[in-house]
Structure formats: structure tokens, C-alpha cells
Amino acid sequence: MSSSRRVAVVTGSNKGIGFAIVRDLCKKFSGDVILTSRDLTRGQEAVKKLKEEGLNALFHQLDIDDLQSIRTLRDFLKERYGGVDVLVNNAGMAFKEADTTPFHIQAEVTMKTNFFSTRNVSTELLPLMKPQGRVVNVSSVMSVRSLQKCSPELQQKFRSDTITEEELVGLMEKFVEDTKKGVHEKEGWPNTAYGVSKIGVTVLSRIHARQLNEKRKGDNILLNACCPGWVRTDMAGPKATKSPEEGAETPVYLALLPPNVTEPHGQFVSEKKVEKW
């Protein structure tokens, strides 16, 4: 056991933007980089692909939808490294536009992974963040666009500097319930499950940054949400404008913010620039 060794962890990194983030961190981060995947074979194949490029990522299983899997990773990180230096919450999902799954099911499934499971990872791993730690939550510009389509009352709640994590959870649950009752638009929600789930990720990031200010100010842990851009992956398809490597740029920039800086923190960042929420 060597608790002084630095470690970076990326969720959902067997492919797409997460994989490109791991590749870049292998080149730029001084310490171990952990590629995680819910599927053992897909994860090990991704590690092998990097090995062929001369890069050494380590593998650990992680299904963010499975609390036991999150806790097994947490215990491993605690035991092996005595904490975490960089956490990139990248894992996420989206239904294809042509998918005919009923909207309320899409809402439930999308919200579960993108918001509730990301929150579970944060609940388990944020207490492990070491001083000077960096946390990057991969949200989307869709969170900003969807916020603009919310009712004024909802917009005010999501922009509030005093909204609590419990209140946010209640709102995300309400969205899913409202879709089941078929009243979500009447209740002021936009007609996008992915967009609302990413509002959840961005607002959660603002809340967690605030909590760090309150509880661990002297540790200079910086936590931000970001958009990678429109990226050619299985999620966004081949017409997207950026390569996965280009999509990794902003998340990696936030993951590697140097020790002497104090911002950005609690922001939504796109193209390495802070965007208005």
C-alpha cells in the first residue's frame, strides 16, 4: 500500500469521451490513471488498446448503477491510494431520437444513470478527495438549453445559490413522476429527459462545490461541470463535429487545473470557458 501515490479515476471510460480522457490523462497526469467500465471484457480490451499505444492505464470494474460496485471501487481507492486526486464523472446515457420507448420510461432510465447514479458515485467518492483534488462532472450544453425552456419558477430554483441537495433530488424525482402522469409540460418541464437529467448534473455540481467551500475550504478542491462539445461517439453519432480527443480537452483541462489556482470552481465550463448558468 502506498497512500502517497496519486490517482485519477474516470467513470464510463471503456469508449467514447471517457476513453479519450483516460488516454490524455495517461500522457499528462503524474500518477496512476484508472479506466473503469461496467463490463470486464470491454474494460480490459480498452486497457489493452492503450497498452498498444505505449500507455499504461489500470482497470477497475465500475457500474455506476450498482451501489455495491461503487463501494468496492471506493474501498479499493481508500486502501491502495488513501484517497482520490482526480475524479471524472463521465459515464452517461441517452436514448436515440428514433427510440420508441415510452417517454416516462426514458425519463426514469435516463434520470437514474445520469443523475442518481452520478450522485451515488459522488456521495461515495467525494469524501475521499485529497487536498488539491479535482472533480469534473461531464454534463452537457443541453443542461443550459433545457434550463432556458423550464418555467420561470423552475429556472429560479435551479439557479438558486441556496438550493439543497435534497431539494434537487426532490425536483428530479418530480420530473420523472410528472412524466408518468403525463403532466410534465404543464408542470413547467421541457420535453427532454436527457436535458433535465443534465440540469441535475450541473446543479449538483454547483451544490457540491458549495459544500466543499463550507466544509473543506483550505483543501482547495476544485469541482466543476462541463460540456465536452458535440462529439463523434456511439451516443452522438458520426455527424458530430468533434473527435473524442477534442471532446476530452475541456474535461482534461479541468481535471489538471494546477495546484496554485482557485478557480473555476462550481462552474459550468464549455470550451475551457465559464458559461453563465
Ligand code: NAP
Ligand atoms: P458513449 O460513447 O455512449 O459512452 C458512454 C460511456 O458511459 C460508455 O463507456 C458506457 O459504458 C458508460 N456507461 C453508461 N452507463 C454506465 C453505467 N451504468 N455504469 C458505468 N458506465 C456506464 O457516450 P459519450 O459521447 O462518450 O458520452 C460521455 C459523456 O459525455 C456522457 O455523460 C454524455 O452525456 C456526455 N456528453 C456527450 C456529448 C457528445 O456529443 N457525445 C455531448 C455532451 C455531453 P458501456 O460501453 O458499457 O455502455
